[in-house]
Amino acid sequence: MLKVGVIGLGAIGQRLIKGFQSHHETEIAAVCDTVEERTNEIAAELGGIPAFTNHKEMLDNTKLDLVYVAVPPKFHHAVASDVIEKGIHILCEKPLANSVEEAESLLKKAQDAGIVHAMNFPLNYSAGSRTFERLIKDNYVGELRRVQLKMHFPEWPRPWQQNAWVASKEQGGYVLEVGVHFIQQLQKIFGIVKVKDVQLQFPQDPQASEIAILALLELSDGTPVLIDGMSQIAGKEEIAFTAFGNQGTLSLLNWAQLEGGKLGEDILPLHADDSLTDSLVDHLVKAIKGEDSIIIDFAAGYDAQVVLEQLRKG
Incomplete structure (x- = not known):
């Protein structure tokens, strides 16, 4: 034991x-x-x-x-x-x-x-994200054209995580708390990613974390990666990790739900393969x-941190 x-x-x-x-x-x-x-x-x-x-x-x-x-x-x-x-x-x-x-x-x-x-990094063990990865590797979207991460929060910190550090610029914010999960997934599924341009918006409180980010990154083959993040906005929380290709579109929504469609079709919910749950x-x-x-080790953690800090510092 x-x-x-x-x-x-x-x-x-x-x-x-x-x-x-x-x-x-x-x-x-x-x-x-x-x-x-x-x-x-x-x-x-x-x-x-x-x-x-x-x-x-x-x-x-x-x-x-x-x-x-x-x-x-x-x-x-x-x-x-x-x-x-x-x-x-x-x-x-x-x-x-x-x-x-x-x-x-x-x-x-x-x-x-x-x-x-x-x-x-729990996404590596969940059915939705592992099905997303498998579909990408099975060429569901075809030739990749763009990857996009959307993170929209009506309120940050969210009601269930009201504490000082999650709200702080020093060690909090949703780019760190949420974005790092998808930076790691980007690197795992699509390979090396480089930060090209970052625009950050902060509230008046100099100690508070970001309220918006718009960032352009790039995969090693030149494929663009767009990060669109906003908080303190109307609507419901929305987290969407999407791959656009010349044959289809595939998204992982709100951590667990999949949706996708082939060129010329509607975007519809897709079934996650529960046998992939680990x-x-x-x-x-x-x-x-x-x-x-299957271990996401400190080397992967370091690689994600490099990109994370570039995004947080702008």
Whole structure:
């Protein structure tokens, strides 16, 4: 049984706890968060496991095989470095760090340590996004003409994630929180992408994150990639990742739904192949056991960070 420690018990950190709980080869052995009341409450829910408010104390006093780092991005480098120095396998939330330099440092440390280093990019394990990837590789759209990412939010931060860091220019904003998932998918499915031009809009508050982005990127073959992001606008939240080709159009909508059509046809909902649904926890266990696995490692996290920081800085 692999013993897992969780550092960071916000909404994102708690989401994966259920996955570790339900897997027959993993168990949560310790939790840590700076909010003591939250930590004690979750530890009690998990059967009275050890609870900490200092991650170094958790690492020093608990035998762990894997640590999931789910703290805000500003703290990734310091916390993940401490985990790596202990020689413990690591799963880190996205983005890898809060700068390209920090991301590069973590990648080198993890590689030198010889541990499993993984990123939590859940699109790589979901039926919708994996069906999207398969259809692209099966030439559904034909010769690629354009890739487009639309991110529209009536309100940012969204009602369920009202906290200071998600709203901040320093370590938040939807380009970071949402966009990085699709930067990683772009790189995985379509290859190297370069940033050509970025226009950002910010509110009057100098500490607040972006309210609009319009960016032009380019794949290695010259195919344009357009990013259209806006917040504080009328309407419903809409996230659309779309590939336009000379034979058809294919979109992944709001994380999970597929739609598409061939040239001359209407755009209609498409069925995601549920057999492609996979489990990040399953693959982490396989990786730690030395078996074949699908892991989005720190190298992929670094590559995504390079593009992310260019977009965030304009």
